[in-house]
Amino acid sequence: MTYMFDPEPIPAGAIVNVSRRFLLKGAVATGTLVLGASLLPGRAMAEWATGAGAMPGGTVNDPHVYIAIDPSGLVTILTNRSEMGTGVRTSLPMVVADEMEADWSRVQVKQAPGDETKYGNQDTDGSRSVRHFVQPMRQCGAAMRTMLEQAAAKRWGVDPSEVKADNHVVVHLTSGYKAGFGELAAAAAALLTPPVSTLKLKDPSQFRYIGTGTISIVDLHDITTGHAPYGIDAKIPGMKFAVVARPPVVGGKLVSFDATEALKVPGVEKVVEVKGWPWPSKFMPVGGVAVVARNTGSAIKGREKLQIVWDNGANATYDSGAFRKAMEETASQPGLVVRNDGDADAALKSAAKVVTAQYYIPHLSHATMEPPSATVNVADGKCVAYAATQSPGGCRDDLAKILGLSVDDVTVNVPLLGGGFGRKSKWDYVLEAALVSKTVNAPIKLTWTREDDIQHDFYHTVSVERIDAGVDASGKVVAWRHRSVAPSIASTFKAGVDHEAPFELGMGLVDNPFDIPNLRCENGACTAHTRIGWFRSVSNIPHGFAVQSMVAELAAALGRDPKDMLLTLIGPDRIVDPRKSPGVKGFWNYGDPFDTYPIDTARLRRVAERAAQAAGWGKTLPKGQGLGIAAHRSFLTYVATVAHVAVDDHGNLSVPNVYTTMDCGFHINPERIRSQIEGAAVMGLALAKNSEITFKNGRVEQQNFDGFMVARIDEAPLHVHVDIVPADWSVPASGVGEPGLPPFAPALCNAIFAATGKRIRSLPIGQQLST
Amino acid sequence: MVTLKVNGQNFTYDGDPEVPLLWVLRDELGLTGTKFGCGAGLCGACTVHLDGTAVRSCSVEVSDAADKTIVTIEGLDPHGDHLVQRVWREANVPQCGYCHAGQIMQAAALLAANPKPAPDDVMQTMSGNICRCGCYQRIAEAIALASTGA
Numbered sequence: 001m002t003y004m005f006d007p008e009p010i011p012a013g014a015i016v017n018v019s020r021r022f023l024l025k026g027a028v029a030t031g032t033l034v035l036g037a038s039l040l041p042g043r044a045m046a047e048w049a050t051g052a053g054a055m056p057g058g059t060v061n062d063p064h065v066y067i068a069i070d071p072s073g074l075v076t077i078l079t080n081r082s083e084m085g086t087g088v089r090t091s092l093p094m095v096v097a098d099e100m101e102a103d104w105s106r107v108q109v110k111q112a113p114g115d116e117t118k119y120g121n122q123d124t125d126g127s128r129s130v131r132h133f134v135q136p137m138r139q140c141g142a143a144m145r146t147m148l149e150q151a152a153a154k155r156w157g158v159d160p161s162e163v164k165a166d167n168h169v170v171v172h173l174t175s176g177y178k179a180g181f182g183e184l185a186a187a188a189a190a191l192l193t194p195p196v197s198t199l200k201l202k203d204p205s206q207f208r209y210i211g212t213g214t215i216s217i218v219d220l221h222d223i224t225t226g227h228a229p230y231g232i233d234a235k236i237p238g239m240k241f242a243v244v245a246r247p248p249v250v251g252g253k254l255v256s257f258d259a260t261e262a263l264k265v266p267g268v269e270k271v272v273e274v275k276g277w278p279w280p281s282k283f284m285p286v287g288g289v290a291v292v293a294r295n296t297g298s299a300i301k302g303r304e305k306l307q308i309v310w311d312n313g314a315n316a317t318y319d320s321g322a323f324r325k326a327m328e329e330t331a332s333q334p335g336l337v338v339r340n341d342g343d344a345d346a347a348l349k350s351a352a353k354v355v356t357a358q359y360y361i362p363h364l365s366h367a368t369m370e371p372p373s374a375t376v377n378v379a380d381g382k383c384v385a386y387a388a389t390q391s392p393g394g395c396r397d398d399l400a401k402i403l404g405l406s407v408d409d410v411t412v413n414v415p416l417l418g419g420g421f422g423r424k425s426k427w428d429y430v431l432e433a434a435l436v437s438k439t440v441n442a443p444i445k446l447t448w449t450r451e452d453d454i455q456h457d458f459y460h461t462v463s464v465e466r467i468d469a470g471v472d473a474s475g476k477v478v479a480w481r482h483r484s485v486a487p488s489i490a491s492t493f494k495a496g497v498d499h500e501a502p503f504e505l506g507m508g509l510v511d512n513p514f515d516i517p518n519l520r521c522e523n524g525a526c527t528a529h530t531r532i533g534w535f536r537s538v539s540n541i542p543h544g545f546a547v548q549s550m551v552a553e554l555a556a557a558l559g560r561d562p563k564d565m566l567l568t569l570i571g572p573d574r575i576v577d578p579r580k581s582p583g584v585k586g587f588w589n590y591g592d593p594f595d596t597y598p599i600d601t602a603r604l605r606r607v608a609e610r611a612a613q614a615a616g617w618g619k620t621l622p623k624g625q626g627l628g629i630a631a632h633r634s635f636l637t638y639v640a641t642v643a644h645v646a647v648d649d650h651g652n653l654s655v656p657n658v659y660t661t662m663d664c665g666f667h668i669n670p671e672r673i674r675s676q677i678e679g680a681a682v683m684g685l686a687l688a689k690n691s692e693i694t695f696k697n698g699r700v701e702q703q704n705f706d707g708f709m710v711a712r713i714d715e716a717p718l719h720v721h722v723d724i725v726p727a728d729w730s731v732p733a734s735g736v737g738e739p740g741l742p743p744f745a746p747a748l749c750n751a752i753f754a755a756t757g758k759r760i761r762s763l764p765i766g767q768q769l770s771t
Numbered sequence: 772m773v774t775l776k777v778n779g780q781n782f783t784y785d786g787d788p789e790v791p792l793l794w795v796l797r798d799e800l801g802l803t804g805t806k807f808g809c810g811a812g813l814c815g816a817c818t819v820h821l822d823g824t825a826v827r828s829c830s831v832e833v834s835d836a837a838d839k840t841i842v843t844i845e846g847l848d849p850h851g852d853h854l855v856q857r858v859w860r861e862a863n864v865p866q867c868g869y870c871h872a873g874q875i876m877q878a879a880a881l882l883a884a885n886p887k888p889a890p891d892d893v894m895q896t897m898s899g900n901i902c903r904c905g906c907y908q909r910i911a912e913a914i915a916l917a918s919t920g921a
């Protein structure tokens with residue numbers, strides 16, 4: 001057997017239809033392992049520069065790490081990124097397969113365990129997977145193709161330039177000799193990886209799979225039959241099932257507990273304390289009491305019988321109503337200046353007209369359909385975890401730390417994630433499972449109930465955004481002052497944080513692309529009283545909502561068409577460079593170089609124009625219907641959305657159509673881009689219309705899907721028309737998973753205004769349309 | 772002792788008879804295709820067929836399922852080729868995929884009762900199944916495909 005990486009071997013002769021199967025479960029070992037001598041060609045060189053090298057583990061492009069070929073010709077491609085619904089587990093291996101000339105029907109995909117030294121960065125977050133890995137994966141495939149060609153040339157005693165890999169076969173062009181990939185596998189694997197500088201990438205016109213949108217996700221069949229393995233489905237023989245009672249208020253701690261009644265519940269086996277770390281401590285567990293039982297249902301019943309005394313700590317005063325008032329007061333005062341072009345205060349004073357609006361965007365819970373869950377066995381000085389995590393590398397490091405083990409003794413396997421949205425890049429639940437396993441000396445599957453998830457999340461921040469815009473006598477917008485007030489994610493990492501971090505300010509605030517001479521951004525002080533965390537598209541949600549709502553408010557105030565207003569504000573085609581603006585410190589461009597990914601207003605304008613055109617902007621609609629537009633750059637991608645809404649006499653809102661144009665540069669799988677945009681419209685509708693997390697006495701008031709409302713099919717947009725701007729290899733790939741979300745809520749509320757004349761400034765909409 | 776007839780096989784369970792069927796399927800029988808989403812009848816992730824009717828297995832005590840015919844996603848079709856499974860693949864419905872065992876079981880029950888449901892019936896019946904990834908457009912497409920005999 002010839003393999004180039006060493007995990008579970010694949011049975012000889014197995015032809016695996018990628019649409020049907022992959023071997024997460026492992027298979028029977030047959031024969032010897034011949035590992036090719038691997039010459040790591042260094043960390044990937046890139047055609048366009050990215051920030052990938054600055055991430056832990058950087059990137060790896062070595063086929064000896066990523067590809068295995070067995071004698072039957074079955075190609076196994078590893079993927080290092082977590083699958084949470086974006087399709088990345090299909091897209092990146094597809095790049096490798098295409099570039100190495102593999103036949104996709106003879107490829108299977110295998111998930112790499114957490115090991116960033118070996119596989120490169122695995123933090124599947126920030127919409128980074130394709131933009132950071134499409135180049136290394138192309139190089140990886142090209143290197144494999146080159147090695148197969150070299151092996152064939154050697155076998156036939158011909159010059160490598162005379163042979164060519166073509167759809168799983170290497171051909172000698174003049175003689176017509178042929179050899180399958182399987183026949184050449186052993187010889188190819190014994191070769192050194194060629195240096196990147198010698199590789200010839202395929203001409204994009206020769207791509208078989210990239211860009212076609214014809215490949216279904218590799219897990220499709222298993223998902224429809226219930227056999228796809230999610231984190232919550234992991235099985236370790238002898239495992240017990242646990243749930244944890246956690247302090248109801250962040251920063252609170254356990255005083256005492258009485259497990260007498262809980263232990264009487266049939267099926268409950270043990271009740272143990274779980275160590276907690278003081279707040280803030282990044283992703284460390286908050287502590288509490290674990291109930292261990294023969295099944296999760298019994299554990300839940302046992303937990304209901306626990307008698308616990310908590311010390312709620314200082315955050316027991318957190319009250320969302322009072323907090324909102326305090327934030328609004330802060331937004332009425334000058335804040336820390338974080339961008340200052342011209343003199344906005346003076347221009348506002350001398351403006352012919354000033355338009356002011358204040359927006360409120362509440363806390364949100366991720367509410368992934370698969371709640372946090374991990375299955376962990378700590379035994380014999382080792383830790384084996386199965387965890388639906390977006391970040392198996394970071395998770396592994398922290399497991400080693402809290403267990404006092406070397407990272408080499410910790411394995412983090414990554415099954416599928418039933419949704420991520422940023423929640424599963426925090427690995428507290430995996431650490432909890434490890435602590436309980438160690439304490440009770442058994443493998444543990446620890447599950448968060450939905451109530452646990454909604455009450456103990458790392459919440460999307462809560463924001464007040466106030467914008468004052470000044471218009472001169474000619475109707476030109478000459479001043480723009482945007483004050484943002486929101487607790488920062490940085491507060492989850494360290495105490496004493498009272499301003500947004502550069503990476504939050506860079507998400508739709510200081511990167512404002514508008515052509516306004518006096519543009520000032522301020523950030524008011526605000527202190528967190530709960531755990532704040534990344535939620536799909538992060539600060540772009542509040543910042544984008546305020547900015548894009550204000551555009552339409554200005555249009556209304558000036559009697560202009562909202563789309564024309566938007567295009568006027570975007571202004572002439574140019575590069576906007578916030579690094580040159582006074583007051584901007586440490587501008588954050590999503591961790592990637594500005595030269596590769598500048599803020600290009602031509603691209604922003606183009607997506608707005610295309611979406612408007614697709615929607616038939618300007619068409620006459622029946623009474624109670626309207627169109628609204630919003631355009632926003634995030635994660636280095638440009639997106640515009642036009643929402644078409646209908647509001648009936650009772651204030652019932654429906655969204656008959658959504659038109660979204662995305663410019664994400666070079667892309668791999670347009671079919672999965674469409675699904676991400678369709679999904680963003682649904683999540684966008686949820687957060688605009690229904691979703692809100694509120695606190696009272698430091699506790700979250702919502703419990704489950706009856707309190708924290710998400711969108712259901714009977715209210716969801718079912719006609720999302722997606723337009724992807726064509727782009728070749730010369731346009732660097734940018735994000736897809738997140739950037740679809742920010743424009744949706746403002747487009748929707750702008751459409752509601754067009755339909756009803758009612759301006760929504762406070763999310764969620766809730767009952768506002770019926771009153 | 773409770774006897775369960777799941778996907779044509781008999782199982783016995785000797786634990787607490789009041790535990791929800793969901794946890795017995797998943798944790799005791801290892802049938803993890805049926806998913807946990809809310810535990811409160813609010814999301815549909817745990818949908819199975821009990822004597823042919825779609826039920827939320829998180830809200831059925833295991834003793835109430837005794838001796839009834841239980842079908843989970845794993846048993847919907849021996850080859851995974853039930854009409855609903857086929858149209859789900861044809862329309863590339865899933866994103867993360869987690870909700871789809873429940874969605875498919877719900878849609879299969881709907882179509883068994885009425886092979887050509889009116890759009891309003893589809894909306895009403897499927898509104899009990901949450902998809903946080905937002906696959907609703909394709910769920911609607913897939914059910915439309917199934918009802919036109921794809």
Ligand code: FES
Pocket residue numbers: 806807808809810811812813814815816817818827828829830
């Ligand atoms: S888990 Fe049963 S309805 Fe949600």
Ligand code: FES
Pocket residue numbers: 085369418419865866867868869870871901902903904905906
């Ligand atoms: S596909 Fe992820 S919840 Fe439905």
